[in-house]
Amino acid sequence: MSETVAIPKRKYENVELLRGLAALGICLYHYGHGFLPDGNIFKIFTEPLYLGVDVFLIITGFTLTLSLFAQNYTIENIGSYLKKRLLRIEIPYFVSLLLVIGMAYGSKLFPQYEWKGLQLDFWSIAAHFFHLNDILGLQWLHEVYWTLAVQVQYYIFMGFAFIGLSYPNRIVNYSFLLIFFLSQFISTKPFFTYFSSTFIIGILFAFYYLKKQNLVITIFCLSIVLISTFIFSTQSHFITQLLSSIILFFPSFSNSITNYLGKISYSLYLTHLTIGWSFIGFMKDVFHIEQFIFPLILIATCISIVFANYFYKFVELPSSKLFKNS
DSSP, X not given: OOOXXXXXXXXXXXXXXXXXXXHHHHHHHXXXXXXXXXXXXXXXXXXXXXXXXXXXXXXXXXXXXXXXXXXXXXXXXXXXXXXXXXXXXXXXXXXXXHHHHHHHHHXXXXXXXXXXXXXXXXXXXXXXXXXXXXXXXXXXXXXXXXXXXXHHHHXXXXXXXXXHHHSSOHHHHHHHHHHHHHGGGGOOTTSGGGGHHHHHHHHHHHHHHTTSSOXXXXXXXXXXXHHHHHHHSOHHXXXXXXXXXXXXXXXXXXXXXXXXXXXXXXXXXXXXXXXXXXXXXXXXXXXXXXXXXXXXXXXXXXXXXXXXXXXXXXXXXXXXXXXXXX
């Protein structure tokens, strides 16, 4: 039995803000970390921006919980649920994977720029289609792909375990959250439970906006999560979770730029290494203009955003429509 919840109609523009900032931050982190020397001011500034991954996981916890309650989801719906979720994220992922493979082979046309060190054997590529590279000890073709494996694990888990959140008894709900929260302390990074506190922050905000808990309970539970992060993790993780939590309290907090970046954030996340990183590396290795790395990073960021816009339009958006219509 699950609890039927009236879903307040609200537009969460702050989610787009967080998505946009997270995607842009990860983009700048990879470019700065990969091409700038240690001690460079821009590199120092962008080093913590890899924590945009935490922001994405918080958003996943938030939006998935809202969505499942809106559908009055039960375990009987798991087939259609997984089909829709996987259509939504896997089609753009597969296309980006083919893009990486194509560009890796295309790079052989430029010996001074050839992509070396990638595992392009059958088993490594096949593992990508099932998100098993970390588990099998195989290299990812791109660094960002491991986070999709974490999200897919979480989607599957919630498909079976959502009863823990939807059961009409608060003791059951919070017992489930407590067990999920504690699981991070016995988990390792390839598994979604290692990131349980980030997912839980999103779940707590979903509970708050669904009026399943009041503001006092929300702040109390958030405090437990944040304090544990402060004690057992790093200051950067703590600050990321704290700032994300503050923004999630303000649903209308946004602007047109971050709304746009939020809309294309998944496409930007999937392709920024393939496009922007490749541009910087090509210009650096082929034309030997190392002294202009910072301007190249800015240009690469703009190119990545433009490419992501078209990737969103022609790949992500059609797959999203399949998700809605299936």
